[in-house]
Amino acid sequence: VNQQPAVINHRIVLARRPTGLPDDETWRFEQVAAEEPGENQVQVAVDYLSLDPAMRGWLNDVKSYAPPVALGATMRAQGIGHVTASNYPGIAVGDTVLATTGVQEIAVVHGADITPVDTGLAPAPTWLGTLGYPGLTAYFGLFDVAKVQPGETVLVSGAAGAVGATVGQLARIHGCRAVGIAGGPEKCAWLRDDLGFDAAIDYKHDDVYRALRAAAPGGIDVYFDNVGGGTLDTALAQLRMHARVVICGAISQYNATGPVHGPANYLSLLVNRASMTGMLIFDYQEQFPAATARLAQWYRYGQLKSREQVVAGGIERFPAALRMLFDGANTGKLVLRLDHQG
Ligand SMILES: NC(=O)c1ccc[n+]([C@@H]2O[C@H](COP(=O)([O-])OP(=O)(O)OC[C@H]3O[C@@H](n4cnc5c(N)ncnc54)[C@H](OP(=O)(O)O)[C@@H]3O)[C@@H](O)[C@H]2O)c1
Numbered sequence: 001v002n003q004q005p006a007v008i009n010h011r012i013v014l015a016r017r018p019t020g021l022p023d024d025e026t027w028r029f030e031q032v033a034a035e036e037p038g039e040n041q042v043q044v045a046v047d048y049l050s051l052d053p054a055m056r057g058w059l060n061d062v063k064s065y066a067p068p069v070a071l072g073a074t075m076r077a078q079g080i081g082h083v084t085a086s087n088y089p090g091i092a093v094g095d096t097v098l099a100t101t102g103v104q105e106i107a108v109v110h111g112a113d114i115t116p117v118d119t120g121l122a123p124a125p126t127w128l129g130t131l132g133y134p135g136l137t138a139y140f141g142l143f144d145v146a147k148v149q150p151g152e153t154v155l156v157s158g159a160a161g162a163v164g165a166t167v168g169q170l171a172r173i174h175g176c177r178a179v180g181i182a183g184g185p186e187k188c189a190w191l192r193d194d195l196g197f198d199a200a201i202d203y204k205h206d207d208v209y210r211a212l213r214a215a216a217p218g219g220i221d222v223y224f225d226n227v228g229g230g231t232l233d234t235a236l237a238q239l240r241m242h243a244r245v246v247i248c249g250a251i252s253q254y255n256a257t258g259p260v261h262g263p264a265n266y267l268s269l270l271v272n273r274a275s276m277t278g279m280l281i282f283d284y285q286e287q288f289p290a291a292t293a294r295l296a297q298w299y300r301y302g303q304l305k306s307r308e309q310v311v312a313g314g315i316e317r318f319p320a321a322l323r324m325l326f327d328g329a330n331t332g333k334l335v336l337r338l339d340h341q342g
Helices: 054-058 124-128 133-145 162-173 185-194 208-215 229-236 281-300 315-327
Strands: 008-014 027-033 041-050 079-086 096-099 106-110 153-157 177-182 199-202 220-225 239-247 275-278 308-311 333-337
Touching: 008 315, 027 315, 041 096, 041 124, 054 315, 079 106, 079 124, 096 124, 124 308, 124 333, 133 162, 133 220, 133 239, 133 281, 153 162, 153 229, 162 177, 162 220, 162 281, 177 185, 177 208, 185 199, 199 208, 208 229, 220 229, 229 239, 308 315, 315 333
Parallel strands: 153 177, 153 220, 177 199, 220 239, 239 275, 308 333
Antiparallel strands: 008 027, 041 079, 041 106, 041 333, 079 096
16 A cells, blocks of 8 residues: 555643743654545644744643643644645635644644745745734834823833834834833843833833933833833832833743732822833734734835844744743744654
């Protein structure tokens, strides 16, 4: 009998729920036969995986905006890959696509849940960063939630990351003063010298309160918060009248083993008639095509720069690569490249 050998899929599943930073025991590496696509489904060989701070939240068995990843299930992740088989009209073998593939080499997804990716405009990793969810998060957080106006002062934390770097650049494009907070002199130099931030504060070495007073003497109109904790408190203490605080994330708290550090200076919202609003990018799904087109245009004309840090080596690198986000080892968007084992 002339049978083709089964195609092997390697994947990472959740083995146990972590306390604090997810260690290697959190995960299990599995080798299984690749699934074939059913009706309206597409099989994708994953080339790049997005590493996201939100992944930490998906590991907790608590009510959230998305269900937790189940024990024994493939870890949830966004990926970009090439189509290897398609039962969906309009999607062909060889197409480069974005989908929720999970942390595995070969994914089967519904054709309706796939977004084509234009690698002629930008390489695949950029579509997971500045032109993907992080860029869209920056866009809607700034323009829809904060309703930022030209001339205003925008402060962003996690500024040298995927979302933060885009926030500062969009603020500059919009005619604002952009101040970033990031860890380390190299990241701060990159923000100022390459991305055009007006000022950058190194929270690991500077006195953030004082540095902020110097960088934004008149106070802050918009604080785009990616880190929470003490930085949020420091920013709250320096709001201007009618300031808007966007709660995008709180990475400093994601691995907390005790109570989350909440803001003490919240009465600054009262004094300044300011607001603090949480945002979730998935609420803007219908507006993604229009926003992506605008981001892509700024990118094409060089007004919006993108940087990705690509970790090579395949699926087994996932546990260590995820931890990089929590010790600031990434500058720009952190992406895992899969070198298929076949
Ligand atoms: N609400 C939404 O819909 C939405 C969507 C996407 C992302 N987010 C959130 O946006 C934030 C940024 O996400 P991203 O994908 O762009 O990640 P990222 O900023 O590219 O990577 C994470 C960065 O966080 C910083 N960090 C880590 N631990 C920290 C700590 N204890 N204190 C301060 N900074 C710390 C590190 O930079 P340093 O070297 O500067 O410390 C690290 O590089 C996250 O909070 C994420 O959850 C929210």
